[in-house]
């Protein structure tokens with residue numbers, strides 16, 4: 001999602017893609033801090049996550065903190081936290097993490113290993129099996145009745161976010177109207193991950209939920225999704 005923020009703001013950057021297995025080493029080498037502890041049963045261990053941005057003399061970890069940093073450091077660029085919206089947007093982020101992302105990861109994480117190399121795929125398989133208590137292959141197998149149920153639960157989660165969007169001014173596709181804010185980019189960030197990790201037909205179906213709301217956001221985010 002921070003790529004969306006950088007592109008929207010027009011701030012030049014270079015991407016260094018990291019594998020899961022090299023993330024901790026590289027983060028330590030650039031002086032990045034862990035963003036928290038790993039999920040149980042490894043919750044005594046530091047967790048180094050991406051994205052992180054590194055510019056001369058400054059390293060910022062965690063996507064929300066990165067957006068705050070960009071708003072402050074580049075005040076001449078459009079704000080993703082317009083004045084007075086910091087707290088309500090944090091509330092949206094919390095709702096979205098709990099109601100939407102937590103339910104959607106059951107459908108998308110199992111698609112990760114097929115998109116990366118074998119050693120990193122094995123890391124994802126094994127870590128998620130420990131953290132979630134079951135192998136990813138059993139979470140929501142393609143074509144299964146279980147997958148239908150997991151989709152229903154995910155859709156209920158997305159409906160809670162749609163209910164918030166239903167209160168937006170309606171002058172544009174975004175939560176606050178004609179310009180995107182941080183909250184919108186959380187949504188688009190998850191859509192972008194989902195797009196590459198599930199069958200295309202499922203993604204297309206999802207975009208049409210809730211009166212095509214997600215489809216409108218997906219289309220409107222297009223200029224900010226590409227790497228410059």
Ligand SMILES: N[C@@H](CCC(=O)N[C@@H](CS)C(=O)NCC(=O)O)C(=O)O
Nearest residue numbers: 020035048049050051061062063064
């Ligand atoms: N709070 C973090 C969480 C991001 C996150 O979970 N990133 C994943 C990749 S999308 C990660 O770094 N996982 C590390 C791992 O699984 O070891 C943020 O939003 O910046």
